[in-house]
Amino acid sequence: MKKRIFYWISGRNVKKPIVSDIIKTYDVDVTILKAKMEPSEGFLTLELNGNEDNVLNSVEYLKEYGEVEDISQPIQKKEEKCIDCGACIVHCPVGAIKFEEDFSVTFDIDECIGCKTCAKICPTKAIVVYDL
Amino acid sequence: MKTIKQINEKIKNGDAVIVTAEEMISIVEEEGAEKASETVDVVTTGTFGAMCSSGVFLNFGHSDPPIKMMKTYLNGVEAYSGLAAVDAYLGATQANSDDDIGIDYGGAHVIEDLVAGKEVELEAEGYTTDCYPRKRVSTIITIDDLNQAMLFNPRNCYQSYNSATNSRDEKLYTYMGKLLPEFGNLNYSGAGQLNPMQNDFNTTTKTYNTLGVGTKIFAGGAQGYIAGEGTQHSPAGGFGTLAIQGNLKEMDTKYIRGATIPKYGSTLFMGIGIPIPVLNSEIAQTCAIRDEDIKVPILDYGIQRRDKPTLGVTNYKDLRTGKISMELDISGEKVDKCIRTTSVSSYKTSREIAGELKDWIINKEFFLSDRVAGLNTCAPKPMKADAKLVRDIIKRPPIVAKETISVSEASKILIEKNINHLPIVDENNCIMGIITSWDIAKAMAQSKTTISDIMTKYVVWASPDEPIEMVAKKMSANNISGLPIVDNNKKVLGVISAEDISKLIGHYI
Numbered sequence: 001m002k003k004r005i006f007y008w009i010s011g012r013n014v015k016k017p018i019v020s021d022i023i024k025t026y027d028v029d030v031t032i033l034k035a036k037m038e039p040s041e042g043f044l045t046l047e048l049n050g051n052e053d054n055v056l057n058s059v060e061y062l063k064e065y066g067e068v069e070d071i072s073q074p075i076q077k078k079e080e081k082c083i084d085c086g087a088c089i090v091h092c093p094v095g096a097i098k099f100e101e102d103f104s105v106t107f108d109i110d111e112c113i114g115c116k117t118c119a120k121i122c123p124t125k126a127i128v129v130y131d132l
Numbered sequence: 133m134k135t136i137k138q139i140n141e142k143i144k145n146g147d148a149v150i151v152t153a154e155e156m157i158s159i160v161e162e163e164g165a166e167k168a169s170e171t172v173d174v175v176t177t178g179t180f181g182a183m184c185s186s187g188v189f190l191n192f193g194h195s196d197p198p199i200k201m202m203k204t205y206l207n208g209v210e211a212y213s214g215l216a217a218v219d220a221y222l223g224a225t226q227a228n229s230d231d232d233i234g235i236d237y238g239g240a241h242v243i244e245d246l247v248a249g250k251e252v253e254l255e256a257e258g259y260t261t262d263c264y265p266r267k268r269v270s271t272i273i274t275i276d277d278l279n280q281a282m283l284f285n286p287r288n289c290y291q292s293y294n295s296a297t298n299s300r301d302e303k304l305y306t307y308m309g310k311l312l313p314e315f316g317n318l319n320y321s322g323a324g325q326l327n328p329m330q331n332d333f334n335t336t337t338k339t340y341n342t343l344g345v346g347t348k349i350f351a352g353g354a355q356g357y358i359a360g361e362g363t364q365h366s367p368a369g370g371f372g373t374l375a376i377q378g379n380l381k382e383m384d385t386k387y388i389r390g391a392t393i394p395k396y397g398s399t400l401f402m403g404i405g406i407p408i409p410v411l412n413s414e415i416a417q418t419c420a421i422r423d424e425d426i427k428v429p430i431l432d433y434g435i436q437r438r439d440k441p442t443l444g445v446t447n448y449k450d451l452r453t454g455k456i457s458m459e460l461d462i463s464g465e466k467v468d469k470c471i472r473t474t475s476v477s478s479y480k481t482s483r484e485i486a487g488e489l490k491d492w493i494i495n496k497e498f499f500l501s502d503r504v505a506g507l508n509t510c511a512p513k514p515m516k517a518d519a520k521l522v523r524d525i526i527k528r529p530p531i532v533a534k535e536t537i538s539v540s541e542a543s544k545i546l547i548e549k550n551i552n553h554l555p556i557v558d559e560n561n562c563i564m565g566i567i568t569s570w571d572i573a574k575a576m577a578q579s580k581t582t583i584s585d586i587m588t589k590y591v592v593w594a595s596p597d598e599p600i601e602m603v604a605k606k607m608s609a610n611n612i613s614g615l616p617i618v619d620n621n622k623k624v625l626g627v628i629s630a631e632d633i634s635k636l637i638g639h640y641i
């Protein structure tokens with residue numbers, strides 16, 4: 001199972017090796033998609049990969065030290081605004097955007113990590129960002 | 133040999149064979165140009181990309197009492213009204229007069245809103261005369277309230293365009309989109325094998341087979357005309373351009389779209405399609421041009437000069453695969469690099485335009501016109517303006533110091549030489565850091581004694597080939613007042629300060 005989450009961790013716990021704990025204890029693969037550490041708190045975007053029980057248990061573990069939020073649909077492309085130029089494609093860090101056979105531009109929302117880079121680059125402002 | 137008149141007859145009778153430029157490729161491949169010229173009557177083309185040199189002439193009709201508009205704003209975007217009383221020209225790249233909105237809603241967006249039939253706020257100010265006593269006017273209009281809304285683009289529909297990459301270690305925001313550092317991407321624009329001018333270009337004579345002044349075209353979803361060659365027209369190099377006109381009132385927001393290229397400006401995405409009458413086999417052959425036949429030079433936008441270095445040549449077929457590999461010269465070494473490519477124009481919409489134009493002709497809604505004159509051949513000249521480069525104002529020899537000197541020695545150098553910036557170098561005179569008088573003052577206050585403790589190690593520098601305008605931009609972006617000048621080997625050649633620059637160009641900083 002693959003699960004993507006936003007993780008907020010409070011200042012008290014930023015020094016705890018929480019991420020390495022879940023890797024060791026629950027045998028999940030963790031990809032850190034984004035990380036921002038501040039003196040009193042930290043923000044992480046994580047992708048957890050492993051068997052379903054392990055992934056869910058590791059999420060429970062993470063919740064002990066901070067707040068977990070599922071990444072549902074962070075962005076949406078407005079079809080009527082998109083001109084299928086493709087300017088956004090190379091700027092997506094996870095390769096969630098691509099040209100189809102007929103040169104229309106499509107988003108794989110399951111891959112998207114909500115980084116908003118595409119929204120900033122889009123000349124027609126075709127991408128709506130849902131702020132979480 | 134056919135004539136346009138004969139083709140129009142066939143269209144009227146429903147006998148004409150119309151294909152898109154994409155379809156023409158395989159027809160010529162299979163049947164040969166000779167046969168294709170007999171079977172096919174018209175080839176339709178299309179392109180849809182950012183065309184900055186776009187705009188509309190608007191006539192607002194007279195107010196009561198009349199006004200001679202001098203400053204005119206549409207939804208806060210200024211339209212040039214130094215014409216007759218109630219005429220104005222709104223340019224696509226004009227930024228909003230409200231700094232907070234700026235390029236997010238500029239001229240191109242007003243044009244799109246007009247086409248969409250939306251209400252637009254008109255505000256104008258005039259100077260009073262006996263015939264135009266009114267000073268101000270403020271009202272709401274839609275495109276239907278205008279007498280004329282005449283799209284006139286002095287330059288668009290480029291035959292070919294360069295692709296852009298960036299050798300610098302910082303990202304660049306250009307009219308070709310965002311360019312990532314160190315050749316992180318290669319951006320290209322244009323419809324390639326569907327491009328109207330490309331399909332009509334005679335490579336031997338360097339002129340256009342059929343298009344010219346008066347050629348009827350697809351312009352933004354309406355029927356428009358070619359007004360002449362565009363500005364900077366350069367057919368010899370395959371960089372022809374067109375000036376076109378069309379009635380904005382008949383256009384469609386699908387093919388005329390306001391856009392903002394990040395940190396560059398607003399621009400109009402514009403759709404243009406040109407029908408090419410297949411009069412003979414030569415024209416049939418030209419219309420069979422393929423993406424792989426169209427060369428696209430790769431330019432380094434990291435060099436912010438008029439003439440950017442060409443790093444290589446690619447073609448539209450390779451560009452459309454999403455990546456190209458090329459050999460690059462990185463710090464004197466030949467490196468094979470795979471660069472991801474991105475389009476900044478829409479091939480999908482270009483196709484739709486060629487398809488829609490085809491449908492118009494099939495449905496007898498569009499007939500071809502004979503040109504009244506060909507396009508002039510010309511080659512654009514650069515502007516007469518000298519470039520001042522960093523190398524022109526280097527003071528020699530450079531004043532530098534080694535890391536081993538003490539803070540008080542460093543302060544002595546600054547005072548004696550009356551300078552504010554002291555580059556710190558290694559035994560080869562290569563840059564390691566920089567010290568300013570402020571760093572010394574800070575060191576005193578904090579009782580620090582070694583240079584390496586107080587010097588700035590992440591140095592922003594200038595190269596001798598950089599124009600001083602670029603250096604001024606760097607200084608203000610980094611909020612610093614002096615930069616070391618270093619050569620390709622990071623050897624320090626001197627220092628350039630804000631003062632040097634302001635002496636030279638007074639008002640720049």
Ligand code: SF4
Nearest residue numbers: 092112113115116118
């Ligand atoms: S927000 Fe856009 S750029 Fe970022 S991951 Fe999602 S699709 Fe890619």
Ligand code: SF4
Nearest residue numbers: 082083085086088122
């Ligand atoms: S940059 Fe915007 S308009 Fe272009 S393909 Fe991406 S979403 Fe569509």
